[in-house]
Amino acid sequence: MRLNAEFQAHLASGATTLCRCWLLLRADGVSFGFTDHDCDLGFDGIIFKADSGLSAAALQQATGLSVDNTEAVGALSDAGVREADIEAGRFDDATVRCWLVNWADTGQRALQFNGYLGELTRSGGSFRAELRGLTDRLNQPLGRVYQKPCAAVLGDTACGVDLTTAGYGVEIAAEQVEDSRMFRFAAIAGFETGWFRRGRLDVTHGAATGLSGVIKNDFAADGRRVIELWAPLRADVSAGDGLQLIAGCDKRLETCRLKFDNIANFQGFPDIPGDDWTVSYPASASVTSGGSRR
Structure with a gap:
């Protein structure tokens, strides 16, 4: 002081x-x-x-x-x-x-x-x-983790994906809301089922403005599109409140390449050896061609 x-x-x-x-x-x-x-x-x-x-x-x-x-x-x-x-x-x-x-x-x-x-x-x-x-x-622990899935957060500096780009998100008004966790819509045009799974829901208008939730599931049921959060938002969301849905990422190499065209910034190690390799042990053999032994 x-x-x-x-x-x-x-x-x-x-x-x-x-x-x-x-x-x-x-x-x-x-x-x-x-x-x-x-x-x-x-x-x-x-x-x-x-x-x-x-x-x-x-x-x-x-x-x-x-x-x-x-x-x-x-x-x-x-x-x-x-x-x-x-x-x-x-x-x-x-x-x-x-x-x-x-x-x-x-x-x-x-x-x-x-x-x-x-x-x-x-x-x-x-x-x-x-x-x-x-x-x-x-x-708090820092540093990269040696793992197959990507360690970046979608949209951060390590990832580099611009989530404001058209096609990665949509602004929509809430329609049917249950316990501030289940959101049902007549339709979400232009986005296939599952597109927002593991993504984010932001509240842009209403009593819960500024709050966000992580999307657990994105599926169709009874002719409606359902967005389910892992945990309820800690404020009430009513029909007509403004929402923004952001695309999700499952951290796989294929998703990074096909969904986001961002393979150059993939932050995982897709070629890490599996469990069978890590527990294997050296053995002597006269035949080293890789073929079967008789």
Whole structure:
């Protein structure tokens, strides 16, 4: 935590006017400011609200690559963090910053914490959020996996497929929706059955705008086209809401070549030896031509 000279002098004075301010930035760009001071504060174009009921546990920090962590607790309110937004997953992996601030002069402040939301729970009209430091990302495994299927995610930089290209997706209005998981349509013109299996469904309009689901199955039943998700969307989807369906990929070499014409960027190892080869053992033989022995 770096302190400017004025802030350092204020802390050394023994009579301080300190509070904490938190900035919560969701992946969709929506931001929230909170403070444990009894009045609203503002800096960097952000208003930090005092009526949120937010408080934080002691911040644990260490040098080196140790993971910083803390916990924030606050009240749910319509003007701030809403229970429906938490349930919908809109706060998942949101960026969090915390400052130690001189509330008498907000120009005197120091960034104490920079990280993201971990586990977020709610109960009794309040929420409890685990805050994880940036070094927590280093706990995630990195590197390529030696396997036959492609390791890239369809449309990412390793894959290189432009999913905005015509033929890979379609915008369509929801028709029949069951449990925000089963979507039935009269027809999806121009796309054969199974085209969207393992793909993605994005909600572009309605109460669930911004939410996405992974498509488990794409099939025809009772004269209708059915899109089934692996898990229900965490907000209600109604008939008429805007949806976008994105093509799926089963990670096979044949699919990469025939469906996406992207064989040059295939990120798997299709010629990896099978189990029979890996468990075989060397044997001596006088005949080495590969023919049968008699």
